Amino acid sequence: MPTTFADALRDARSRHRLSQLDLALKAGTTQRHISFMERGRSLPGRGMVVRVAEALGLPLRERNALLLTAGYAPVYPETRLDDPALTPVLGSLRALLAGHEPYPALVVNRYGDLVAANDGFRLLTEGVAAELLEPPVNVLRLALHPRGMAPRIQNFADWAQHVLERPRRGLAHGPDPRHQALLDELTGYLPSPGEPSGDHLGFAVPLQLSTSAGELRLLTAITQFATAVDVTVAELSLETFLPADAPTAELLKARPTQ
Numbered sequence: 001m002p003t004t005f006a007d008a009l010r011d012a013r014s015r016h017r018l019s020q021l022d023l024a025l026k027a028g029t030t031q032r033h034i035s036f037m038e039r040g041r042s043l044p045g046r047g048m049v050v051r052v053a054e055a056l057g058l059p060l061r062e063r064n065a066l067l068l069t070a071g072y073a074p075v076y077p078e079t080r081l082d083d084p085a086l087t088p089v090l091g092s093l094r095a096l097l098a099g100h101e102p103y104p105a106l107v108v109n110r111y112g113d114l115v116a117a118n119d120g121f122r123l124l125t126e127g128v129a130a131e132l133l134e135p136p137v138n139v140l141r142l143a144l145h146p147r148g149m150a151p152r153i154q155n156f157a158d159w160a161q162h163v164l165e166r167p168r169r170g171l172a173h174g175p176d177p178r179h180q181a182l183l184d185e186l187t188g189y190l191p192s193p194g195e196p197s198g199d200h201l202g203f204a205v206p207l208q209l210s211t212s213a214g215e216l217r218l219l220t221a222i223t224q225f226a227t228a229v230d231v232t233v234a235e236l237s238l239e240t241f242l243p244a245d246a247p248t249a250e251l252l253k254a255r256p257t258q
Contacts, residue, residue, distance in 0.1 A: 026055035
């Protein structure tokens with residue numbers, strides 16, 4: 001991990017594949033200033049660090065880390081989920097989950113730990129080993145574990161690649177022991193670690209799942225708080241499952257709910 005602002009800025013710019021000129025234009029400064037900052041010849045003010053971080057599109061957690069390397073305190077708070085200040089946010093999310101019925105929907109944190117889910121989520125967890133449903137529930141493990149959803153996923157190889165994208169994206173922002181441990185664990189559940197098939201469509205790959213309601217084909221849509229200024233809220237994801245065909249929609253609508 002970079003320990004100086006100069007190294008951290010250069011590393012972040014390289015990872016985002018921006019030239020010094022591109023970054024300067026986005027941050028409203030000059031290429032010369034960017035060059036001086038990356039060489040340690042210029043110590044930026046806190047406002048400039050924030051502008052550069054925004055120009056790079058860094059996640060809030062990474063923006064705080066960049067501020068620390070420049071000698072400034074983090075400016076984005078990280079509120080605990082059980083803090084009363086987040087009650088309105090979590091209430092709104094639960095309302096969204098309920099409104100998505102009869103289709104499954106859930107909210108997870110950046111590691112895929114379950115924060116909340118609607119009744120439709122129970123359809124995804126049919127037959128899952130009880131220990132995998134003990135809090136904290138990790139939905140990535142739930143999907144790929146051999147005692148989880150895996151035996152009922154008809155297109156397991158391609159869906160597994162979709163699941164692995166979360167820890168891979170996390171690691172793209174820099175080293176993270178938990179993302180690495182998750183990636184290593186999840187990869188171990190795959191029959192072979194080979195490349196995805198030609199049918200792999202990234203986020204659009206359907207989940208083909210056998211359930212008590214019948215065979216389902218579901219697409220996922222992931223929503224995040226794009227304007228959040230709290231690290232915890234910014235790292236929450238609302239993942240909704242949508243029917244990929246008419247038979248799936250009919251099966252879900254006919255399913256009794258509790």
